[in-house]
Amino acid sequence: MIKELRDARLKGAKAAYRILDMLEARDRLKQTYGQVDVFQALAQLDIMVMFKPLDGLLGAYLRGSPPGVLISTKRPHSVQRFTAAHELGHAVLEHEPSLDTPDVLRRAASGRFGGIGKFAAHLQEVEADAFAGEFLMPRWLLAHHAALQGWSPRHFNDPAVVYQLSLRCGSSYDATTRALERNRVISSSSGAALRKVKPKALKEDLRRDDKSFNPWSDAWIITEKDQTSSVKFREGDVVGVHLIEHAAGGYRWIHSAPTEMTPLSDRTTLGLDIGAASERRIVFKCDHAMHGKLAFVEKRPWESEGHNIDFSVEIVGPEEGLSSATRQRLVQR
Ligand SMILES: [Zn+2]
Structure with a gap:
């Protein structure tokens, strides 16, 4: 790579870490669903964000007072976040x-x-x-999710794991493979092999019970490990909840889901050994925006209490017009 390009990459990356520090993004991970909230960052820096159905454009940066950013509504959420x-x-680099x-x-x-002159x-x-x-996937964010999920570098050779990481970071599958490569978590040949797999193939298993899926929607797998952090889904996403169930001892998971989440399927995979725990897999579809709790309790039918697992979840719909973060900022002023 020629020196100018290398310097440009370095300059961009350095600026990203500077802004992340300034906005205390790392300390705020719990409030921002384990992601870097780029729309909130833009609002905090008084840059107006408008979502519009742009043709042929992913987005635009307009100088002025205040400066503004346009984002196309005709793209999936992860692409909107990257744009x-x-x-x-x-804006930050005063371009x-x-x-x-x-x-x-x-x-x-x-x-x-x-071309020449450009x-x-x-x-x-x-x-x-x-x-x-760097801004959306700093090294510490990858480390944060790896620690929560118990993933080590070798897990990231599995496309299904990389896809689940991408959802938690709010980035595309492709951008996630590049971030892992950039941070030398995986080799460049691993990165290239991962990019041959299409996210569509990774969503298929969970979507088989969803006859009316939107191709932009995502397919999450959440487990007990996700209960410490809140999770943000989008309307149309499918969510598979995988829980270890001690069926041999008469235990069964019972769920209480918000009305905005429809159960699509409920399966049990049996453990191989006699008396071994099995895995319960319940798939939900996120129908409408809401903020609430998806609660599970594992107990025997005759018992009144059991082992509780609660997920704090939010479902959000697509944005249009002024971004909700910009609107909130305008109200605060
Ligand atoms: Zn640009």
Whole structure:
């Protein structure tokens, strides 16, 4: 890589860590569902965010007072988050205004520029791209989720694990493989092998009971390990809850789900040995926005109390017009 490109990547990454520190993003992980909340960051820095059905554009950064960012509604949430972080990068690095097409972002990621005389503009894009990558997936965020889930580097050779990590970080599967590679958690050949798998294939198992799925929706697997952190789903997502069940001893999980979550299927996989624990797999569909609790209790039918597992969950719908974080910021002022 030529020196200018390497310097541009470094500059973008450094700026990302500076802004993350300034906004105390790491200390606020619990309130932000284990993700870096880029829309809140934009609002905190007084950059207006507007969601619009843009054609051919992922987003744009407009200078002015106040500066503004446009995000296309015609893209899945993980792409919107990446675009927002890219536009935040333009703002923080005091770049020229930028209209970002899928092509511009692809070239920035690959380091190829679009022709003679365009090198300065291309460097801006490389800086903003490096900013977005580090901002949404800093090393400490990968470490945070790995520790919560008990994942070690070898787990990240499994596409299904990388997909579940991407959901927890609020990033795309592809961006997650690159973050793991950048941080040398996996090798570049592993990264390339992971990218040959398409997220669609990883969602299929959980979606088989959902006849009306939206291709942009995601398929989560949550376990006992997710009960310490709150989880944020999107309308249309399917959620498989996998819990160890001591069926041989007469125990059974009973759930109480909010009305906005519809149970789709309920299966038990038996343990191989006699008396071994089995796994209960209950799949829910997130139908409508809500904030509440998905509660489970494992007990024998004749007992009144048992082992409780509660998940604190939020379901959110798509954004349109001014971002909810921008609206909140305007009210506060
Ligand atoms: Zn750009």
